[in-house]
Each structure stands twice: as C-alpha cells, then as structure tokens.
Amino acid sequence: MKRLFTLVFLLLTVAAIAKPPKNQYVKISTAYGDCIIRLYNETPRHRDNFVKLTKQGFYNGTLFHRVIQNFMIQGGDPDSRDTSKNKAGKELGNGDVKYTIPAEFKDSIFHKRGVLAAARDNNPEKASSGCQFYIVEGKRFTDEDLDKLIASRMQGRAIPASQREIYKTVGGVPHLDQGYTVYGEVVTGIDMVDRIAAVKKDLSDRPLQNVAMTVTLLKKGDCKSLDKLLGLDKKS
Template identity: 45%
Template sequence: MAQVKKPTPKPKAKNPAVKQTTVKHQVVHSNAQKIQRVEVITEYGTIVLKLYNETPKHRDNFVKLVKEGFYDSLLFHRVINTFMIQGGDPNSKHSDTSEMLGSGDVGYKIPAEINPALFHKKGALAAARDNNPEKASSGCQFYIVQGKKYTIKELEQMINNINMGRKQKVLYDLYQRDTVQEKINALQSSGDKEITRKYIESLQPAADREFTAKYPKATEVDMDQIEVYQTLGGTPQLDGDYTVFGEVESGLNVIDRIAKLPTRDSDNRPLQNVRMKIRLL
C-alpha cells in the first residue's frame, strides 16, 4: 500500500498558485532547444501555454494544427468545475447548440508520450483520448486541468484506489487468456469445486508479478508532486493514463472563469458557447 508522508518543510515560494516557475518539480528544458509557446484567446481572457520538448510528437502535432488555423473558432465543449476544460473537436465549429460534441477527430491518433515527471497539476495541458489499450491520444482534442487541492490523506487513498483498480484489471486480463479459461472450464466441468477454487487462487501470485512488471513504480510517490497537489491542486487521478504535453504560464484565472460556467447536465457543454483562437508566440 502506498504511503504518502508529509514533505519536510521548505521555504515557501511566493504566490505558488500563480507563479509556477517557482515550483521545484518544474521540468528543465535544454537550452539548445527552443521552447514553443502558444496563446489561447477567449472572450474570458487569454491563456499562454508552454509546450514540453519532452513530448515531441504531441508538441509538433499541436504546432502543426495551430499553424493551419485548425483550432480557430472551435469550442471548449466540455467543462467541469474543479476538473478540467476540454476543446478541439472539429465538429464544434458549426455545431447546433443542441448537438452533443466530443467525437470529432482528424483521422489519426498520436502515440502516448506519458512521462511520470509531467503530471496533472493545475494548468497542465494534456491530450484527450478514447478508451484504447495503448493510451494513444486524440489527434486534436485537448484539455487544460483546473482540478482542486488535496490533503495528504486524500492523495494516499487515491493512490491506493488506483493501484487496486490496476491490480484487478491485471487479474481480469489473466483470467481471460485462452489457456486459463480452458483450464477453468475443464475444472468446472469435472465438478470438483475445491480444485477449481485452488487453481483460481494460484493465479494471484502470477497476477502480482505481472502487476509489478507493468507498474514498477506503482507504490512510489514524488514528494514534490505531492506538495504541488496540496498547494496548487490538479487531477492526480489522471496521472499515468493521459499524455501531459504542456502547461499554463499565464491565465490560470481564465481557466477558473470558464470552468465555473453553467453547463448542460447531459454532457457538460457550456450553455453559452466558449470559442477559442490559438496562435503561436
């Protein structure tokens, strides 16, 4: 079980919830490589995003679409307060106000570039995706994290719940293998419930080994990240499942304004359209 210990007190950074460059976990970029920034313009204000060089496929794809004007006049079509704001669906450009959005794409996906050092703090820019085993990203849809602040106990419980779900999934996948299913079916057909039970129980150590191999750092925690989730906030439940490829440098207050807009209950679409224009800086 993961244990989250309270970090050793450190000198407080000024305005940690706004000036993100003071946070210790900040990713260090090579001086030899330019850092690309983009500007997201909305009627609620402007957001400046920095794209990570550590996720080149997502960075380059986003830059390509921005250059093409792909995002101009698209909507932030899914907005959930204390969670995130999502946009980039090409179907949103000329959509009717009653239309349900979120399924539009550009005909391709981007291979996952999930990096443990790039996490879902408030202001993180990440790629949306459908449910696929490779965790490949949508070619165009993205979200910006608003999230909320968490206590140590809440973070510890969340980590444990996530790992429990992962272990159950590994065990389920093991059960679904043809050889295992054939063995279980044969034992059940024999009518010997005790032998069947013992065989199923014997699968647990194998599942534990597979879990450890698949998630070698599942019980490890980054104390700097824990501190950020306590002070700045975010959505730690998404870590490891979606590619984070940038962060907000200015405009966190704009995210808060958009996230608080009234939405339709059925799909979290804002009742009033929130259009964007994105340009390179």
C-alpha cells in the same frame, strides 16, 4: 587583427540573435480571457502536432465543449465548428483528425493545475486524440485525500513526494497521471481556465453558451522573452 576581432564579434552576435528560443509558446484566446501555454520539449510528437494544427488555424472557431469545475476544460473537436452541431444541447466530443499520437508518458510530467494534456478514447495503447485536448483546473488535496485516491483510482501507484506536495499546495488531478499525455502548461492566464470552468452547463457538461477559441503561435522574439522571464533561456 582588430578587423578580424570585429568580424568574429559580429558573427557571434548574429548567431546569438538567430538562435531559436528554447521553447514554443501558444496563446489561446476566448471571450473569458487569454492564456499562454509553453509546449513541452519532452513530448515532441504532441508538441509538433499541436504546432502543426495551430499553424493551419485548425483550432480557430472550435469550442470548449466539455467543462467540469475543479477538474478540467476540454476542447479541440473539429465538429464544434459546424453550426448544425454547435447549438446548445447537441453532443460534441466525437470529432477527430483520423489519426492518433502515441503516448509520451514521463515520470516527471504530471497533472498539476494548469497543464495541457491530450484527450483520448479508451484504447489499450493509451494513444492520444490527434486534436482534442484539455487544460487542468484541478483542486488541492490533503494527504488523506491522496492516500484514498491511490487506493481507489490509482491501483496503489505511489505519487512521488515532490509531486505530492504540488498536489497539496497548487492542485491538479493526480488520478490521470500516466493515463493521458501531458504536453504543456499555462504560464500566464490561468484565470481564463477558472472562468470557463465556472460557466453554466447542461447535464453533459457542455456550456450553455458557446465558448469559442482562437489559438496562435507566439513569434520567436516573444518566445525568447518568455524563456528569459521563466528562467528557461539557459537550460539545455
């Protein structure tokens, strides 16, 4: 009986160790610092696509080619790796991977400061670019600001009270909600976003000095540690 108990205990221990983390995390590294992003399980198509491209090394060497302070920083254009196009003054933002991703809008997921979201062209389905993304820097709003924004840019669509409070205290870009798919958020290193958003740029919002990135997947052990640190390890 004692041996059976020991065997069962060992099997349970091995199963616990082998159990995958609840969430996948990626690290974006630049000359302006690093940030770690948790990819949302609620948006599986966008999550899996970003993981796939990251495993392929797709983003390594691409640029943050469009930055607007108090708004967002955008990158992931494959053309930005091309030295004939990544010179200052050249227009970027039109490169793609020849496919789009269906929109994955969730009422509980919104454009608060630090979220990762998919860029897209103007299409009726609001399908996302297969590769280009942005990270929200955003700004804080007052109740009056939000009311004006709802009337002028959100077709009267209400902002839930809980989200409204976050837009007032943490910040974000509420007028993009339900228009662009949000699929992750910065958990450490938001100052990297602030530094990049503040760089000098040209009239097309392109940084005068190239801001290249490297994107890597965190290992299982690191993902588990972050889940535990963020209190997400026991959530289903």
